Amino acid sequence: MQQYGSMIVVRVFNRPIVLVAKPQLIESILTDGQSQGRFTRSPSFYNAYKDVFGVHIGNQVGEAWKWRRQAATPAFRSSQFTQKFDLIREGCQQVINQLQSAAQTGKAVQVDSLFVDLTMNIIASFLLGVTFERTKNFTGEPPFEPQRLYAALAVLEKHVLLQATGRSRWFKFLPTSEGREYQQAQDYLRQNLKPRVAMALQVARTDEAESPSVSPSFRDSMLVKFAKNPQHDQDSLIAETQALIFAGHDTTAHTMSFAVGELGLNPRVFQTAQQVVDEAWEKEGSLNLSTLKHLSYIEAVVKETLRLHPVAAGIPLISTQETELDGIKIPANVGVEPFFWAAGRDPDMYPNPEEFYPERWLQSESDQQPLPLLFGFSRGSHFCLGAPLALLEATVMLSLLLHHFNWELVNGQDSLLDVNQYLTVFPRDRMPIRVVSRP
Numbered sequence: 001m002q003q004y005g006s007m008i009v010v011r012v013f014n015r016p017i018v019l020v021a022k023p024q025l026i027e028s029i030l031t032d033g034q035s036q037g038r039f040t041r042s043p044s045f046y047n048a049y050k051d052v053f054g055v056h057i058g059n060q061v062g063e064a065w066k067w068r069r070q071a072a073t074p075a076f077r078s079s080q081f082t083q084k085f086d087l088i089r090e091g092c093q094q095v096i097n098q099l100q101s102a103a104q105t106g107k108a109v110q111v112d113s114l115f116v117d118l119t120m121n122i123i124a125s126f127l128l129g130v131t132f133e134r135t136k137n138f139t140g141e142p143p144f145e146p147q148r149l150y151a152a153l154a155v156l157e158k159h160v161l162l163q164a165t166g167r168s169r170w171f172k173f174l175p176t177s178e179g180r181e182y183q184q185a186q187d188y189l190r191q192n193l194k195p196r197v198a199m200a201l202q203v204a205r206t207d208e209a210e211s212p213s214v215s216p217s218f219r220d221s222m223l224v225k226f227a228k229n230p231q232h233d234q235d236s237l238i239a240e241t242q243a244l245i246f247a248g249h250d251t252t253a254h255t256m257s258f259a260v261g262e263l264g265l266n267p268r269v270f271q272t273a274q275q276v277v278d279e280a281w282e283k284e285g286s287l288n289l290s291t292l293k294h295l296s297y298i299e300a301v302v303k304e305t306l307r308l309h310p311v312a313a314g315i316p317l318i319s320t321q322e323t324e325l326d327g328i329k330i331p332a333n334v335g336v337e338p339f340f341w342a343a344g345r346d347p348d349m350y351p352n353p354e355e356f357y358p359e360r361w362l363q364s365e366s367d368q369q370p371l372p373l374l375f376g377f378s379r380g381s382h383f384c385l386g387a388p389l390a391l392l393e394a395t396v397m398l399s400l401l402l403h404h405f406n407w408e409l410v411n412g413q414d415s416l417l418d419v420n421q422y423l424t425v426f427p428r429d430r431m432p433i434r435v436v437s438r439p
C-alpha cells in the first residue's frame with residue numbers, strides 16, 4: 001500500500017488500484033469523469049459481474065446501459081412506491097410483530113436477518129407481484145422462497161468477488177463442491193425466475209382480450225412493465241430480475257441494521273428520533289403517507305448511516321487515458337475506486353466526522369449552506385435507481401421500531417466495527433439486539 005497525496009494505492013493480485021477518498025474528487029470522477037469517458041467501469045469487476053449475473057442494467061455502459069436505464073426508470077419513480085405505501089408498512093409491521101414476541105421473552109434477535117426477509121418480500125412484491133399472503137399469481141407460478149433465493153444470490157455474489165479479484169472464470173465449472181454449489185444456485189434461480197419472466201412477456205405482449213389470466217399484482221409488477229420494452233427478451237429479463245432482487249434487498253437490509261446499531265449507541269440521537277416519531281404519531285394518529293412529512297429526521301438518520309456505513313463501499317472504475325487526480329498523474333488503464341467508506345469521514349465535508357450526527361442532512365429555511373454530498377447511492381448517471389424505495393423502506397421500518405421499542409446492542413460497538421463483505425458490507429454478527437416494548 002502506498003500513499004500519493006490524498007489517495008492510496010493498493011495492489012489486488014498485483015494490479016494497482018487507486019483508492020480515492022476526497023469527496024470533491026470523487027464527485028468529479030463519478031459525474032464529469034464518467035460522462036466525458038475519462039473513467040469507465042473496471043472490466044475486471046464488471047466482466048465478472050456480467051459473467052455470473054448475466055447482462056443487466058448494473059453492469060453495462062453506453063447504449064447497452066442507456067436503454068435498460070430508460071426502460072426501468074418509470075417503474076422507479078418515487079410515486080410508484082408511495083402509491084404502495086401500505087404494502088411497505090405491512091411488511092415492516094410483520095417485523096414489529098416478530099420483535100414483540102422477542103420482547104416478551106427477553107431473547108436477543110439478529111435484526112439483520114429480519115430485515116433481509118423484509119426487503120426480499122418488498123422487492124419481490126414490487127418486482128414479481130408476490131403478495132405477503134402468497135396468493136397465486138398465475139397457474140404454474142413457482143413458490144417464492146426468500147431464504148433459498150437469498151442463499152442462491154449470496155453464492156453468485158461470492159463468485160463475482162472471487163472472479164473480480166483474479167480467479168479464472170472457469171473455476172466455477174469444476175466438479176468441486178464449490179462448482180456444484182455454483183451450478184445449483186444458478187439452476188435454482190433460473191428455474192424460479194424463468195416461468196415468471198415467460199408469463200410477464202406474454203402479459204406484456206398480448207392484446208388485452210387474449211391476455212393470460214394473472215393476478216392484478218402480477219399485471220402491475222415491475223417485471224411486466226419491463227417486459228413491455230421490445231428490446232428485452234427472456235434472458236435479459238432473467239438477468240435484470242436477478243440483479244434487481246440482489247440490488248433491492250441486501251443493500252437496504254444492511255443499511256437498516258447499521259442504523260439500528262448507530263441508534264443503539266447514540267442516546268442523544270435515539271431520544272431525538274423517538275421524540276420526532278412520537279410527535280408525528282400525535283399529529284397523524286398512526287403511520288400513514290401523511291406522517292412521512294414529519295419524519296425527515298428519520299430519513300436523515302438513514303443518510304447519516306450511509307455516510308458512515310456505505311454498504312456499497314465504492315465503485316470500481318478504470319482510467320481510459322492518462323489523467324490527473326489531485327495533481328498526481330494516473331496512467332491509462334489503472335483501477336480507480338471512489339472509496340465511499342473513507343470519503344464519508346472527510347472532516348472538511350463532514351465536520352466532526354466520527355460523530356453520528358443526522359442533523360447535518362437537514363436544512364432549515366434560513367440556512368444558506370449547501371447540504372453535504374451523499375455517496376451511499378453513488379453519484380452521476382448511474383446513481384442508484386432504487387434510492388427512493390430504499391429511503392422509504394428504511395424510514396418506515398426505523399419509525400415503527402422507535403415507536404414500539406427501546407433497544408440495546410448485545411455486542412455493543414463491535415456490531416458496527418466487525419463487518420464482512422460479499423458485494424455489500426454487513427455486520428458479521430447480524431446485529432443482535434434486545435428490545436423492550438415501550439409502555
Ligand code: HEM
Pocket residue numbers: 057058059069123244247248249251252255306310311312315376377378379381382383384385386387389390
Ligand atoms: C440502502 C440501499 C441501497 C444502496 C446503499 C444502494 C447503492 C447503490 C450503488 C452504490 C449503486 C451503484 C451506482 C454506480 O454504479 O455508480 C447502485 C445502483 C443501482 N441500484 Fe441501488 N442501492 C440501494 C437500494 C436499491 C434498491 C432498493 C434497488 C431496487 C429495487 C436498487 C437498484 C439499483 C439499480 C437498478 C442500480 C443500477 C443503476 C445504474 O447502473 O444505472 N438499489 N445502488
